[in-house]
Amino acid sequence: MSEFLNFHFDVDGDNFVSAGQASVQMKKNMRQLGLSPEIIRKVSIAMYEGEINMVIHAHGGAADVNVYEDRIEIILDDKGPGIKDIDLAMQEGYSTANDHVRALGFGAGMGLPNMKRYTDDTQIETVVGEGTKITMIVYLG
Amino acid sequence: MTAESLAAKHGFKVLAMPDPDRTVKGCYIGDLLSWVMGRARQDNAWITIMSNINIAAVAALSDVSLVILAEDVQPDENVLNTAKAKNVNIVCSPLPAYETAVRITSDV
Numbered sequence A: 001m002s003e004f005l006n007f008h009f010d011v012d013g014d015n016f017v018s019a020g021q022a023s024v025q026m027k028k029n030m031r032q033l034g035l036s037p038e039i040i041r042k043v044s045i046a047m048y049e050g051e052i053n054m055v056i057h058a059h060g061g062a063a064d065v066n067v068y069e070d071r072i073e074i075i076l077d078d079k080g081p082g083i084k085d086i087d088l089a090m091q092e093g094y095s096t097a098n099d100h101v102r103a104l105g106f107g108a109g110m111g112l113p114n115m116k117r118y119t120d121d122t123q124i125e126t127v128v129g130e131g132t133k134i135t136m137i138v139y140l141g
Numbered sequence B: 001m002t003a004e005s006l007a008a009k010h011g012f013k014v015l016a017m018p019d020p021d022r023t024v025k026g027c028y029i030g031d032l033l034s035w036v037m038g039r040a041r042q043d044n045a046w047i048t049i050m051s052n053i054n055i056a057a058v059a060a061l062s063d064v065s066l067v068i069l070a071e072d073v074q075p076d077e078n079v080l081n082t083a084k085a086k087n088v089n090i091v092c093s094p095l096p097a098y099e100t101a102v103r104i105t106s107d108v
């Protein structure tokens, strides 16, 4: 089954005020599609953590959400600094966020762990100096 | 209990109440946004002293039913407009987070 609905979002890099807009919009889209509250919650939280990471660590990027019959795929793509040590980055509490970002309540080092926790599959492709692409899958039903 | 009745019963100041009939069930206290996203449950009251614009998105995405700003914390500019647009209820409590939670415990 290859047919799917695509939702594309550009994520602005330096705007903390609008941070999360893509995830909030996607949540609305999923409601309109009649997806279950449980699925909507998982996808929007995982997407929000990825969106925030692109804003605070990678000067923005792009988010694509593909809704298939049996699954939802969330793809976050940025041209930021990349992640040097993925195992370290995946650890709860590990964060390179600066004080300004922390003062806003981000930078708890729980973003990647939350993304893993709320999705069925998380793949991270990253090249230092070039960027990061994260693909997450949530199965429906 | 509904968000509106809870606020009225405990004298919390209503800052935004776009969804007054929302049922409040359980409570989560915390200021680090990823912890809230990871641990708060749907329909919880979320007690926090964090006042910046991002609380509206976090509340909307984690499906909490009511944000209670403890310690009389005042939200930053634009938070309330954003909250209304995202259907997020926000009230303000003069008490610290723990005492606010203790107050509402038998109602949620």
Ligand SMILES: Nc1ncnc2c1ncn2[C@@H]1O[C@H](COP(=O)(O)OP(=O)(O)O)[C@@H](O)[C@H]1O
Residues within 6 Å of the ligand: A049, A053, A054, A057, A058, A078, A080, A081, A082, A083, A089, A090, A094, A095, A096, A097, A106, A107, A108, A109, A110, A111, A112, A113, A132, B034
């Ligand atoms: N898109 C990204 N680009 C570059 N680095 C990232 C990206 N996402 C995450 N990281 C790195 O991984 C670390 C852990 O991420 P995360 O668990 O979300 O915690 P936090 O965002 O709170 O720091 C970040 O501090 C950062 O160093």
Ligand SMILES: [Mg+2]
Residues within 6 Å of the ligand: A049, A052, A053, A107, A109, A110, A111, A112
């Ligand atoms: Mg993060």
